[in-house]
Every structure is written in structure tokens, then in C-alpha cells.
Amino acid sequence: MHLYRTHNCGEISATDENSQVKISGWVHRKRDHGSLVFVDLRDHFGLTQCVIDTSDSAFSIVESLRNESVVTITGIVKKRSDDTINKNLATGEIEVAIADIIVQSAADTLPLQVNSDEDAGEETRLRYRYLDLRRSRPHQNIVLRGQIIQSIRNRMIELGFTEFQTPILTASSPEGARDFLVPARLHPGKFYALPQAPQQFKQLVMMSGFDKYFQIAPCFRDEDSRADRSPGEFYQLDLEMSFVEQADVFAAVEPVIKGVFEEFSERKIDPDFVHISYADSMLKYGNDKPDLRIPIEIGDVTDVFAGSDFSIFAKNIEKGAVVRAIPGPKCGSRAIADRMNSWAQSEGAPGLGYIIFGEDEARGPVAKALGQEKSNEIKTRLNLENGDAVFFACAAMDDAASLAGRARIRIGTEQKLIDETLFKFCWIVDFPMFEKDEQTGKIEFSHNPFSMPQGGMDALDTQDPLDIKAWQYDLVCNGIELSSGAIRNHLPDVMYRAFDIAGYGPEVVDEKFPAMIGAFKFGAPPHGGIAPGIDRMVMLIAEEPNIREIILFPMNGKAEDLMMSAPSLVDDKQLNELHIRKAIIQPKTPQ
């Protein structure tokens, strides 16, 4: 007989009746009846009830076991009597009568309860992640993640993509996120960087003559975390294709994403991946990652307020402000309007104007100043009905759009307008190629310096840089940015010119991007791609609100691994080898 097991804890059934089995696992729970003890033994596969009474010599061992101890049990499979069958358990028709038990590893008193559905605090869960992961939901989430990645891999290979591995130690690149740096022992004073994404590598794969690239790629960015953004590292389904236009990339990616969501989620999936221009999205939804489950569209009503008797807005408009109107379906009550107003103030806005549409008139201070006629014009333009309200954000364009967007989400959430059983995808297209830094006034790449400008060289030469759009797109699902991609530039002249507009001379391009610019000069295929975030996909499918729930060993919000105690101090010897000396500025705690 095998040293540890003949069966796992999820597979013994009534057909095994009277046979001798050996199973190993963790003591999930004990029910001690004095002269009779039940032990639920758990492993990765399931739960099996084992039973022993005082007539057996192993009884005292079983009685003294603490939860989560690891044991090996040998015994005979017994069919349970009809009145003791547990229908909630796959193995509920049988139990194992314990003949022998070996304690493989005894457990101390636990810092968190594995057999409970109740979450412990984050800090405890992360420090003892190996215990947390024994619990059903975290365990299932990680299994799901593995299955999703396998499905993605199969689908990509099916579509003719080849999987590549790109370097983890590479060169730091300007722009973008903060790099993680790795000192180069053999080159004093020089550093490798961990890749923020395999962006240049995947383009170079295309220039190396491979046609379709993909990778489940680790990406490293030294930026602060969020609920949907893990600190430090995350994974992308990175892909790139040669000789394609935007529509070809969409056509390749849509079925993969749709297929994976359909395969692993019970939720409905809207099959229509609508295309929304960046400009439209900013106007109608107030951001570039709209949650289309919220049935509210923002409108511009600057012209209605311009020169009106509502002087606060009218004066701001003269100074260049715009007014965005956010419909509030069935929000026509003073209480809701006041609540929205104080919410806006808590968000740092001066307030949120509103009009309430009653049975026969438009009410509220704004309506009073604006007059019934103009109020009704807004009502008509935004398709509002009696009992609805409309809220106003008046500010400089970007600020007004942002506040209106947040108000739209607030209304959608508060009024329970979001269908939680639905996934709604959309493509955001036509991103601007450049944008102006508000502080410095400098023109910068708005997304990715390697994107192809719409109109190519001609656009760069003839258009206002801020008017130029790029073949740049995002895939958004339920208000979460899943993916970013672009048709890339493959022409050296366009690269030099684009960087020139952003204030970088040709020498900068040659020095910082020698591989790219070099490859462009030796025959580069037109190409494009995209990189959906694996973690966010799993998060959506697992219906978890926090990205840590679907990461095996996540770091906390301050980018610390509490389980491994990373980051940590290192020996001076290590530092010396790396030609590194610490120069800590104002240490918070003396070390």
C-alpha cells in the first residue's frame, strides 16, 4: 500500500464499500462525542468524514488532534445509514472507519481559522497566506486563475500565435512608470531594469520575422497600488501581430476574451463590443473606461447656461468653463439632490447644481435663475421625465468631465442601476497621440510613444499635435480598463518626427531606443497588438472586488510581502559587490 494514500479525500464513494483505503490530509474539523469522534479530513480534492470510537487503540490520538494537523488515516470504507447521509458532501454517502492514524505534522493554535468562511484581517491573511489559501474561496480563486491561463494559452495557440519568453533583466527606458532597478555587478554604476511590459521586445519579435507573438508576461512597475492594481508586479496576456490593422487585432482578441469569460463565468456577456471614441467617452461618461451597465449619458449644456441669469455658471463659462449635465433617473427629490451635493463637496468640488423636474415645473435654485424655458430645453435634450433630476458640473473641461463621470457612477451605484449579472465590453478608440502637461505646458506622448499616428507622417507635419489621433485603443469591461494596445509605428522617419514633437532630438531616439530605431531601418513589418491584464480578467470572472484575492502570494498596499518579509535589508558584502552605498534620506525608523 502507498505510504500516504490510495485515494484522495474527494473521490471515495459507495462503490468502495468495505474496501481498505488510506487517505492523507488536514484535520478540517472534529466533532467529539466523548466515546465517538468524527474527523473531517480535507485535501485539495475534497472532504471525507472519518470516525473512531473508544474500542480502538488510536482513539486517544484522534481525540487530541488540533485542527489543521496533517495525518494519514487507514481504515475501512463504510456506507452510511440513510439517516446519516450528508447530501452537501460529495463523499457524503460514506465514511472511513479509522483503523490506524499517523500524525505527519501537528498544528499549533492557528492565527486564522481555515474552516471558517469569515475572512481574517488582511494583515493576518497575508502573513499566513499559506493558511489563508487552504480556505475554500481563496483556494478556488487560485485554481480558477490557473484554469483561465490554460484556456487563454490554448486559445492563442489555436489561433496560430507562438509563445515567447522575453528578458526579465533589461534596460531602463525613459517615460512611463517608475522602473525597478537591478544593479549590474559587472558594470559599476550601471543598472538593469525590470520590464514595465515586454513592449519593445514584442515589437522586435515581429521585426525578427515571427508573425504572431504571445506571452503570459510578468510586468513590473514601481507605482502605488489600488484595489484593482497590485503593487510592483502583474501579468498581461501580451500579444502582437504582423501585417494587421486595428480591426484585425480586435477580431483576434474579441473571441479569446469573450470565450474565456463565457467558459468561466455564469454571468451574461453582452456580445456587442461597441466602439467609442476617446472624445465621446470623455463627454458621455466622464472618463476613458466607462461602465456601460449604467444607463446614464452625460450631456454638454454649456450653451444653455452661457449668458443666462444663473450667474455663477455664466461667469465661469466666460472664463472658459463648460457645463456638463448628468441625468438622475428617478432622483427628483430634495433629499437625493442634497446628498449628491454634499458628496460632490467631499470629492473636492464646490458643489453640484441640480434641477428637479416635478409634475408641472422645474424646481430648485438653478431652475429659478435659469427659467422654465431653458430648464425644459435641458429636459428635452437629455430625454428626462417628470420625477427625474439633472445634476451639473461646471468647471474647466477636464475637471467638469471628471466630476460628471464620478457623479454618473455615484448615481448608478446609489440608485442601484447597475446590472450585476452582466459583463459589458467596449473598445475605446482614437486616443490622442499627444497631450499637454498642464503644469509645464510641454507636449508629451499621451499613451505610447510607439503608436502609429492616424494620418502618419503627413499628420505629424501638418496638424496641431494636440489634434492628432493615434491608432491606440483600450478594451474596457464594466468600468475596468482590461487592456491597452495600438497599431505601432514601424517607420524611422515617423519615430524621429514624433519624438521631435515631444521635445526629444534624434540623438535621444538613437541613444534610448537603439534596437527599435535600428530594426526600423532594416525592413520592419507593419504590426500591432494589445495586452489584456490577466489579473483583472480573473478578478472580474471570480467576482472579487480586490486584486489580491486572485494573486497567489500578494504584497500589501505598501508593496511589502508580509509572508516573506520583503523588501529586506541585505549584507554590506552584497552591497559592496554591487558597488552600492546606501544614502537614506530622512529614514522614518532608524535601522
Add this chain to the structure above:
RNA sequence: GGGGGUGUAGCUCAGUUGGUUAGAGCGCUGGCCUGUCACGCCAGAGGCCGCGGGUUCGAGUCCCGUCACUCCCGCCA
């Protein structure tokens, strides 16, 4: 870097207008119990109320500071 929330037993949490000895469930220790499956019953141990300062006759509770965790803004081409 900035703002909000939280911090009480090993874990999850309650704790009134400031008032005597800070509670519950789970877990832990001991006892009873032969058909439970979140077993039940009895008893017990376990607390720098995050930390420091202040107000007060008296602080878990009020004030100031600080630390930790968390959410958000900034940041994330």
C-alpha cells in the same frame, strides 16, 4: 505626497450621555456525551482597549500627536 475609514481576547466583532470588576461568538485548556456533519452541554484560561501625550475626581469612550492596515486622489507611456 494628500484625504477618508478602521485599530478592543489567538480570530471576527459589540461596548450607551465619560462612571465601579471591558463583553459575545469562534478558537484554546479541562470535564460530560456512541451518529454528528457549523454536534451539544458545563467550567476555565486568555486584554498595555495600536502607541505617546493631554483634558477630567474618573478615558476603551473626549482632544492633540503618532504608527499600522485599508479605500480613494496624485501616480500607473
